[in-house]
Amino acid sequence: MKTLCNYLTIAVLLFLTACSHNSPRYAASANNQEKLKSFASENPTKKLGVESFTATEAGKKSIVCRAAGTVAVPDGKTFEQYLEDSLTSELKMSNLYSSTAPKLKGVLQSIDFNSNIGAGKWIIKMQLSCNNSTSFTVESQYDFSTNFIADIACEQVAQALPAATQDFIAKVLEAPGFKSCI
Numbered sequence: 001m002k003t004l005c006n007y008l009t010i011a012v013l014l015f016l017t018a019c020s021h022n023s024p025r026y027a028a029s030a031n032n033q034e035k036l037k038s039f040a041s042e043n044p045t046k047k048l049g050v051e052s053f054t055a056t057e058a059g060k061k062s063i064v065c066r067a068a069g070t071v072a073v074p075d076g077k078t079f080e081q082y083l084e085d086s087l088t089s090e091l092k093m094s095n096l097y098s099s100t101a102p103k104l105k106g107v108l109q110s111i112d113f114n115s116n117i118g119a120g121k122w123i124i125k126m127q128l129s130c131n132n133s134t135s136f137t138v139e140s141q142y143d144f145s146t147n148f149i150a151d152i153a154c155e156q157v158a159q160a161l162p163a164a165t166q167d168f169i170a171k172v173l174e175a176p177g178f179k180s181c182i
Contacts, residue, residue, distance in 0.1 A: 019069045019151075020062065021158035026086040028093050029166040035173045036094035039182045046182050047098035048091055048130075053084035055108035065115055065154035071161070080108040083126070086165045087172070096182070102131045104181055109137070113160075115153045120146035122157075122164035128177060136177030140168035 039046075061078050062070035073082045084106065091097035109125045122142045129135035142164035146153040172178050 020072045021065065021069060021154045022072050022074055023082075023158045023161035025074050026082065026089060026162050026165055028090050029170065032090050032166060032169050032173060033094055035170070036090060036096055039173075039179075040094055040096050043182055046096070047101035048096055048181055049099050049101045049103040050084055050088045050091065050097075051103040051105040053080040053106040053108060053126075055080040056110070057108075060111070063111075063113065065113075065157055066150040068150040068154040071113065071154055071158045073161075079111045080106070082161075083108060083124070083165060083168070086162075087169055090169055102181060104178075105129050113157050115146050115150075115157050117146055117148055117153075120144045120153070120156065120160070122160060124164065124168045126168075126172075128172065128175075130177070130181035133180070134177070136175050138168065138171050138175050140164070140171045142167045 055078065058080070059078055060080075061076065062072035065071045073079055077085070087104070087106075088097060105128065107127045109127055111122075111124050113122045114120060120143065122144075123140070124142075125137065125139040127135050127137050142160065144156065144160040144163070146156050
């Protein structure tokens with residue numbers, strides 16, 4: 001009985017000390033910048049703003065990852081804020097952003113990941129529209145490698161979020177609905 005109590009105590013301590021794995025801040029993608037600068041050169045007077053993104057599951061700041069804690073967005077932001085800020089950064093860097101221009105609106109429909117060995121992936125799905133015109137949906141799946149050890153795998157999930165976001169934004173930029181906004 002004492003051995004069982006020791007094991008239970010260790011299990012409870014491990015559960016309570018599980019840490020959060022924070023994703024890094026977003027960094028603009030050279031490929032996305034190339035696409036956006038191409039849009040800018042084709043339409044030098046066109047600009048685009050970004051309206052505050054919302055989510056069907058509003059306020060979500062982290063996702064539980066195995067028994068190793070959570071994967072969290074940096075700076076206490078929500079996932080929809082992270083995606084909004086990332087797209088805004090890309091637009092600003094390419095000189096396509098203007099707060100007074102037509103606004104791109106986004107509703108994050110789902111965001112999740114898989115941390116299984118050989119199947120690591122982030123899945124992001126968002127409905128977008130420009131100036132309340134016809135909406136379009138973009139879904140992105142970003143694959144990456146993970147580890148057998150839960151703590152390492154969850155850290156790999158957290159580290160993959162910026163690249164998954166770059167991939168998602170690339171798909172937004174390729175969408176015909178986005179091109180009609182520019």
